Amino acid sequence: EVAYELGGSAVNGEDYQRLTGTVVIPAGEWSAPVVIRPIDDNLVEGTETVVIELAPMGCPAIWPPSPACYDVGEPDRALAYIRDNDVTPNQRPKVALTSPMNGDVFEAGADIHLRAVARDPDGWVRLLQFFANGDKIGEVAMEFIQPPPPGEEQVFEMKWEGVPAGRYLLTAVATDNQGLRSVSEPVHIAVTRPGGPPVVTIHARDPHAREGGPNGEPNSAFFRVKRTGSTDEPLTVHYLVDGTATNGEDYEELGGVVTIPAGRRSGVIEVRPINDDLPERLETVVLKLVEPPVLANVSILGESPYVVGR
Structure with missing residues (x-):
């Protein structure tokens, strides 16, 4: 035994x-x-x-x-x-649009390169469809003699030709070898007509601000507002202020407008903290670009001086 x-x-x-x-x-x-x-x-x-x-x-x-x-x-x-x-049970594929980037701006008639990356954890992706504002603009199919191993990255690319002016919400839909589908996160782009109004966008260039210590100066945060098109004239851009921090109390008051100087592609908004000697949690400042206001007693002919991108 x-x-x-x-x-x-x-x-x-x-x-x-x-x-x-x-x-x-x-x-x-x-x-x-x-x-x-x-x-x-x-x-x-x-x-x-x-x-x-x-x-x-x-x-x-x-x-x-x-x-x-x-x-x-x-x-x-x-x-x-x-x-x-x-x-x-069959698992859904994963897909992400990697080109263009969210907020990209193009001129009307441009050919836009679309790129999506997909993975299927238990198989492979056989079909990738591209959509703009819910309408299919193209697809790429893959057939294999020897399928790739599960989970391997697959890249799908196509050219969207002669895109007309407008704003577009782009998505990619991946279909795996057993028929399950997944939709990517949306990507927003703008296509402007030649000679049309500039497109403005905003980014947090330096997103961290700090109140000064007993003998220290405060550290400011900075937003950068960019524009497309001609730079011959200055451009005044309007924005809304939000977030958990209070405008004029937790930081020096922001007036809701920034002017991009002539000859420049961008302007800067500084968020300068006010040292109040109070213990507080981390607070946020959110800026959102908006179309310029229209006065009720003024008749404005023509188009807006700029378009807000995403």
Whole structure:
């Protein structure tokens, strides 16, 4: 009789019929089998392992040794696999638009390069469709003699030709080899007509501000407002102020307008903290560009001096 210990990811008596921990090699034989009989539990578990390691026996130091005694040689360990027969539900692919970028601006008639990256955790993506404002503008299909391994990155690209002026919400829809679909996060772009109003956008150039210490100067945060088109004239851009910090109390008051000087592509908005010597949590300042206001008693002919991008 030979003793052994059980290990592995499978559970004795749950994933396979219970083993006693001993096996008897019959008289006249050189070996005896230990049989792993799987139990079908209708659970999706993947491949599991069973490890058997022979256990040494404590034998008395006598001569001749007892017939029941044995030494453990090499190999003293063996591994078996239990493969699952239950099917894992198909997982949805993942997809992201990587070009163009959110807020990009183009001139009307331009050819726009579209690029999407997709992954399918348990298969591969066979079809990628591109949409603009809900309308399909193109698709790219992939067929393989030898499919790629699950989870491998796949890149899909196409050229969107001669795009007319307008604002567009772009998305990509990925379909995997079993028919499941996923939609990317949207990307907003603007396409302006030649000679049309400039497109303005805002970015936090330095988003961290700090009140000064006992002898220190405050550290300001900065927003940068950019424009497209001609720079021959100055451009005044309007914005709204929001966030958890209070305008004029937690930082020097912002007036809601910034002027981009003539000859410059951008202007800067400084958020300068006011040191109030009060313990406070981290606070935020949010600026949102808006179209210029129209006075009720003024008739404005023509178009807006600028368009707000995203």
